[in-house]
Amino acid sequence: MRRSSYFLPILKENPTEAQIVSHRLMLRGGMVRQSAAGIYTWLPLGLRVLRRIERIVREEQDAAGCQELLMPTIQPAELWRESGRYDVYGKEMLRITDRHEREMLFGPTNEELITDIFRQAVKSYRDLPKLLYHIQWKFRDEIRPRFGVMRGREFLMKDSYSFDLDYAGAKRAYNKMFVAYLRTFARMDLKAIPMKAESGPIGGDMSHEFIILADTGETEVFCDRSLIEYDVLRDSVDFDGDLEPYIKRWTQYYAATSDKHDPAAFAALPVERRVTARGIEIGHIFYFGKKYSEAMKATVTGPNGEAVAVEMGSYGIGVSRLVGGIIEANHDDAGIVWPKSVAPFQVGIINLKPGDADCDAASQETYRKLNESGVETFLDDLNESPGSKFATMDLIGLPWQIVIGPRGLKKGIVELKERRSGKREELSTESALSRVLS
RNA sequence: CGGGGCGUAGCUCAGCCUGGUAGAGCACUGCUUUCGGGAGGCAGGGGUCGCGAGUUCAAAUCCCGCCGCCCCGACCA
Incomplete structure (x- = not known):
């Protein structure tokens, strides 16, 4: 590409609205322009990076046996009434009424929609497991968007959904995504640390946030230094094989965000291994069992002829957030320093x-x-x-x-x-x- | 939504307090001299001062209302 013909509006000075480095550099480098609070146009240079990240995410999802589909951005309110979340979700959900006075919404996430797709099509336990994903724009009407694309209202997200007959199956799906995430972030030269995260009413240990450390991170995190000293996961992985060794390796040490922080457990670590830092959440994997399958009657006929609500989990990666996150982790005084795998040009x-x-x-x-x-x-x-x-x-x-x-x-x-x-x-x-x- | 701040040229800002008819630097256009780490000269173009309503002979400036954006907090991939 020749610069003389490329649409690359560089800014020499820092726009006042951009307070953190990735936001400043993205504006100055002609990657994005803000359209409204938390809503951005992706200019050619920024879009190239977004696409490269998307491609890595897609390749790793595919490698883990997850199949891509594409759900719409606009969803009917009806499905959300079924799950009970229509009223729960609150003002963060952008509600829209169409010309026929039908209540619609711009999807903040897709559990309801995927569950609906699934229940229409899958009737037998023989068709399980299923692991599906899509990469789509979402909208959450945040009270206060900030940090540029890292905390926008409109954002591009990869979300995967797993459907299994039992907990053991759900655990396998969870492990696949866990390992796929390690590989995905490694390919972006990011040191992403899986940390225990809030697992909601289901409990258990099947919820992890993948965090990269950065001074500008939104959350305070605590972890064992061993996790930082690890090499990232670059091996090729047999996703049909035993994944537990990977899980054990990356979960054996203490790592938690402030929500789940256990000061006593942390204090038990030798002082030199305690790391307190700021982090950016770039992925979240989550098992939630039958929450939606029961509410929305997503059942299959089990081996004994009985109807069984399926076990589910969902697994997100903030694709557009990653653009900002990667810059936070890769820049100097002169500007951005792209990892080769996501650079807009080599x-x-x-x-x-x-x-x-x-x-x-x-x-x-x-x-x-x-x-x-x-x-x-x-x-x-x-x-x-x-x-x-x-x-x-x-x-x-x-x-x-x-x-x-x-x-x-x-x-x-x-x-x-x-x-x-x-x-x-x-x-x-x-x-x-x-x-x-x- | 609470607290704070800002809105003047494409960008960064001055002018506002103390009302008198709009400025600087950078960017842009033309010519020219330059040419190895954000160059120089000359000549230009560009702003209903966020919007609306007031006060006043006169409003970017004072008063009121609204909108937008940023920061802190609560909330979140």
């Missing part, structure tokens, strides 16, 4: 002197070769001052920068800069390309 080429025949030719050639090798490349071909172009490239945080200028070309070299380390090397174009491609 390489940014800076043509320091557009109009100069040598610079143009070298930039074009490098750009062409990278694109032909399947590397998504951004070429800054604007006729701005060099300093401004360096600053912009640092701001948008592409993993690699290739700086092509007349001074270097005279010596047959370009400059390759790794955004994260800031390390700059002068290399031939060929070596720069092979470094980036390796």
Whole structure:
């Protein structure tokens, strides 16, 4: 992509409304624009990141045996009356009346809808288990949206729902999602720590929030340092095999958000292993048993011919929130530092002197070769001052920068800069390309 | 929803207290000199001062109402 034709409205100064770093950088870097409180337009650069995150989430859900479908954003109120949540949900739910005076709502979540789909179609225990997900926009009319896309009213979320005949089955589904989440976040270079979370009226230990540590996090968290020292889960996983070892490994140490914090248990840890920090919740997995299946009569015929309400769980990942969360965890004074797996482009080429025949030719050639090798490349071909172009490239945080200028070309070299380390090397174009491609 | 703050050019803000007919920097347009870490010169364009109603000869400025946005709290992926 050439910058001269790309819709990338960079802001040089910090908008006053943005208080936290990810929000500021997303506005300044031309990723999003606010439309109303907590509601954002995703501009081309931001959308690229959102899509890349979405793709990782999708691949890992698929790998865990979860099947994608797509439910609507607008739901009939009727279903929510069935589950009893229509009145319970309160003002956070955006209610809409259509032209026929039918009560509708913009979905804040999809348990009712998926349960309805499920009960219409699945009648026998032989058809279980089922694990379904979708990635869809949700709306929760938060009293006070803040932190940009991290706490918007409209947000993109992946939510999965499991249906099983019994608790053992539900536990297997829970474990699959637990491990899938470890892998998903690892691919984004995030150190996500599963922490005990509120499990509601069902009780038990089948609720975890996946938290990344960041000073700007909304919640106070407490955990054993061992969890931070762990490597993230990069192994390939057999989701049909025994997942308990993974669960044990990641739940053996103390980790809780302030809601579930047990000061006594925490105090029992050696002082040097106690970590108190701020965290951002990026995922939540939750077993809730028969809460919806009983209320909405989602039953299957069991082995003995009896009607059995199915065991359910739901599993969310805040996809749009992750964009902000990843920035919170990956930035410096100059701007964003994207992990390669979610970067909007892998390489940014800076043509320091557009109009100069040598610079143009070298930039074009490098750009062409990278694109032909399947590397998504951004070429800054604007006729701005060099300093401004360096600053912009640092701001948008592409993993690699290739700086092509007349001074270097005279010596047959370009400059390759790794955004994260800031390390700059002068290399031939060929070596720069092979470094980036390796 | 309680408490606090802000709304003046695309962005950051000054002007408001003490009313006199709108400014700066950056951005933008043209020309030009520059050209390796947010360049310089010259010349331009751009604002019913959030909206409405008042007071006044006169309102960005004072009064009242409304709307929007931000921050703290309670609530939340």
